[in-house]
Amino acid sequence: MNVLLLGASGRIGQRIAAELLERGHEVTGVSRSGDVPGIDDTDCKAVAGDATDADEIAALAEGHDAVASALGPSEDETADILSEMAAAVIKGLRQTSVDRLVWTGGAGGLNVEPNTMLIETDDFPDEFEPVSRAAIDAFEIIREADDLEWTYVAPAAQIEPGERTGEYRSAEGELVATADGESYISMEDFAVAFVDELESGDAINTQLGVGY
Numbered sequence: 001m002n003v004l005l006l007g008a009s010g011r012i013g014q015r016i017a018a019e020l021l022e023r024g025h026e027v028t029g030v031s032r033s034g035d036v037p038g039i040d041d042t043d044c045k046a047v048a049g050d051a052t053d054a055d056e057i058a059a060l061a062e063g064h065d066a067v068a069s070a071l072g073p074s075e076d077e078t079a080d081i082l083s084e085m086a087a088a089v090i091k092g093l094r095q096t097s098v099d100r101l102v103w104t105g106g107a108g109g110l111n112v113e114p115n116t117m118l119i120e121t122d123d124f125p126d127e128f129e130p131v132s133r134a135a136i137d138a139f140e141i142i143r144e145a146d147d148l149e150w151t152y153v154a155p156a157a158q159i160e161p162g163e164r165t166g167e168y169r170s171a172e173g174e175l176v177a178t179a180d181g182e183s184y185i186s187m188e189d190f191a192v193a194f195v196d197e198l199e200s201g202d203a204i205n206t207q208l209g210v211g212y
Ligand SMILES: NC(=O)c1ccc[n+]([C@@H]2O[C@H](COP(=O)([O-])OP(=O)(O)OC[C@H]3O[C@@H](n4cnc5c(N)ncnc54)[C@H](OP(=O)(O)O)[C@@H]3O)[C@@H](O)[C@H]2O)c1
Pocket: 006, 007, 008, 009, 010, 011, 012, 013, 030, 031, 032, 033, 049, 050, 051, 052, 070, 071, 072, 073, 074, 082, 104, 105, 106, 107, 108, 131, 135, 155, 156, 157, 158, 159
């Protein structure tokens, strides 16, 4: 597959790029600077692009089989830039022949029980609320796009750099947690789940929770 990866310079984006390349896919990695650290230039074409600009996204996306996103708000911007990016990416894709979008989402919008999202639970940390709300807003925009084949892949409550085990569980719309309530996934295994979905297309127009 020939994949345009938005947010390729980010913590999760770099792991998705590595996973795609390991499986023999072609990757065009996008960041604002045009640098994608940690990935050899000969493997991954790195280009500059602004994900809030629909026309730029359209020009970058054309000719790819799919667009993948690991976009996140940078420290100098408010979290709500995320929904602006989601809207621009969708608008951009509609100008192209590319209709597959796999998006890295947030755990806060996943259900912990029917009709209760993680963000609505009493011990949800205040510090994560703005970015979590922004990720939910981005999801609302993406899920309206029924002319596209999107998948919104949301990690467990905790996601950190770690080991690639190749193991994970996924659940439609639900936070994945162990029997003792721990919700965790390494960034490397999140990338495995993300690329599995990109390759299989098993969860089209679905919000997918991923964890151990
Ligand atoms: N448990 C959870 O729910 C959880 C935990 C962690 C992360 N996440 C979500 O996962 C996503 C990725 O997280 P991360 O930690 O990997 O983020 P990150 O390291 O901050 O990376 C963000 C990426 O977005 C890019 N970016 C930001 N603004 C851009 C713009 N206007 N145009 C183009 N690229 C832009 C950055 O590129 P440059 O700055 O190089 O241009 C960078 O590659 C985020 O949406 C985050 O909310 C969820």
